[in-house]
Amino acid sequence: MEHTTIFVVGLGLIGGSIALNLQNNKHSTVIGFDGNAKTLDYAMQNQIIDQQVTSFEEGVSLADIVFLATPTSITRSYIQQLEQMKLKKELIVTDVCSVKKPVMETAESLTNQKVVFVGGHPMAGSHKNGIEAAKAHLFENAYYLFIPGTHACEEHVSKLEKLLSSTRSYFVTVDVEAHDQMTGVISHFPHLIASALVHQARSWHDTHPFLHELAAGGFRDITRIASSHPKMWNDIFFQNRETMISLLSDWIHEMDHLKSLVETLEHDELHTYLEQAKQYRDGLPVKQKGAIPSFYDLYVDIHDQPGALSEVTHIVAQETISIVNIQILEIREGISGALRLSFQTAKDQKHAQMLLQSNGYEVTIE
Ligand SMILES: NC(=O)c1ccc[n+]([C@@H]2O[C@H](COP(=O)([O-])OP(=O)(O)OC[C@H]3O[C@@H](n4cnc5c(N)ncnc54)[C@H](O)[C@@H]3O)[C@@H](O)[C@H]2O)c1
Numbered sequence: 297m298e299h300t301t302i303f304v305v306g307l308g309l310i311g312g313s314i315a316l317n318l319q320n321n322k323h324s325t326v327i328g329f330d331g332n333a334k335t336l337d338y339a340m341q342n343q344i345i346d347q348q349v350t351s352f353e354e355g356v357s358l359a360d361i362v363f364l365a366t367p368t369s370i371t372r373s374y375i376q377q378l379e380q381m382k383l384k385k386e387l388i389v390t391d392v393c394s395v396k397k398p399v400m401e402t403a404e405s406l407t408n409q410k411v412v413f414v415g416g417h418p419m420a421g422s423h424k425n426g427i428e429a430a431k432a433h434l435f436e437n438a439y440y441l442f443i444p445g446t447h448a449c450e451e452h453v454s455k456l457e458k459l460l461s462s463t464r465s466y467f468v469t470v471d472v473e474a475h476d477q478m479t480g481v482i483s484h485f486p487h488l489i490a491s492a493l494v495h496q497a498r499s500w501h502d503t504h505p506f507l508h509e510l511a512a513g514g515f516r517d518i519t520r521i522a523s524s525h526p527k528m529w530n531d532i533f534f535q536n537r538e539t540m541i542s543l544l545s546d547w548i549h550e551m552d553h554l555k556s557l558v559e560t561l562e563h564d565e566l567h568t569y570l571e572q573a574k575q576y577r578d579g580l581p582v583k584q585k586g587a588i589p590s591f592y593d594l595y596v597d598i599h600d601q602p603g604a605l606s607e608v609t610h611i612v613a614q615e616t617i618s619i620v621n622i623q624i625l626e627i628r629e630g631i632s633g634a635l636r637l638s639f640q641t642a643k644d645q646k647h648a649q650m651l652l653q654s655n656g657y658e659v660t661i662e
């Protein structure tokens with residue numbers, strides 16, 4: 297296998313995760329650069345990169361493949377800088393920006409024949425940002441979307457897919473319009489609504505200060521993403537502005553419709569509305585490859601007794617069943633609550649259910 301030198305620009309959540317993942321590959325060297333000197337130091341000290349450079353130009357001169365993992369405006373300005381660079385060989389450049397149209401337009405304006413641009417977007421992330429939140433397995437089971445530029449051919453996309461195979465993502469090629477519309481609906485717009493829900497609760501805070509103590513599972517689940525990085529999301533909303541405006545109009549219309557159902561006491565219609573939403577949500581591809589990782593959940597009723605968490609995990613671990621996630625749901629002092637345990641396979645889920653039940657726990661699957 298030929299040796300590849302990878303240059304990652306921007307070592308935050310996404311760039312750091314890509315670097316960490318690729319860094320384990322003995323056939324490649326990962327060079328890093330970040331505008332923040334502390335981030336670059338952290339990346340070196342924690343072996344997230346093999347080598348650091350002091351400028352974009354220096355990294356480009358050493359690289360076979362460049363990953364731009366910076367905010368969009370900065371990504372665009374780096375792409376523009378490539379125009380003037382004297383490159384000795386073909387350079388594959390990819391990015392990770394959440395909105396593709398502005399990036400692809402900038403890439404298409406390049407006349408430097410040595411640059412081959414393939415837009416990229418790993419559909420996984422977090423509400424956290426920065427290098428400290430980076431994880432080598434961040435993209436596992438997630439879709440990784442490619443939007444090839446006009447000079448890119450299949451061979452370039454498959455080179456990237458091969459390189460990124462260790463991320464265990466699912467690679468799909470899409471066109472730019474479809475990308476921005478689909479991610480607008482399924483990723484960007486929900487962030488706007490999550491923020492709006494938080495604002496609604498906040499506006500009630502003065503009259504009902506106790507309200508935020510009551511924010512339990514449902515509110516927390518639906519608003520987690522409102523804790524995301526405001527600067528990044530502000531950028532995303534403006535870059536995908538046309539899609540956002542159109543979705544907001546649809547949403548306002550939808551809310552008016554819901555209001556009329558509630559006002560006119562249309563019980564059956566509202567029930568059908570909720571039923572249809574449940575059916576679509578339940579049908580999302582959770583148990584196969586998909587944007588939502590394949591987790592198989594168990595809900596375990598427990599009492600707020602010291603050690604309940606460690607006992608449950610111990611029972612499962614004894615049989616070497618690995619738990620991919622644990623969430624404590626609504627545990628209040630002296631009152632029973634629940635643990636949500638997530639497993640990677642249906643077999644593990646069933647096995648853990650049987651073990652816990654035989655140890656006297658009440659366990660449900662949904
Ligand atoms: N956060 C997510 O969930 C997510 C998921 C997929 C894609 N993305 C996209 O990934 C990109 C990065 O997002 P992130 O979440 O990793 O953000 P982040 O804030 O964690 O990382 C951005 C990094 O870029 C660095 N940077 C800023 N200006 C720079 C410059 N001029 N030169 C070099 N480095 C510079 C910052 O210091 C930081 O380390 C964005 O374009 C975003 O749309 C984010």
Ligand SMILES: O=C(O)C(=O)C[C@]1(C(=O)O)C=C[C@@H](O)C=C1
Nearest residue numbers: 394418419420421422423483521
């Ligand atoms: O998991 C999260 O917190 C995310 O918001 C990740 C998420 C998403 O909306 O799914 C956010 C932005 C991206 O461009 C891709 C993924």
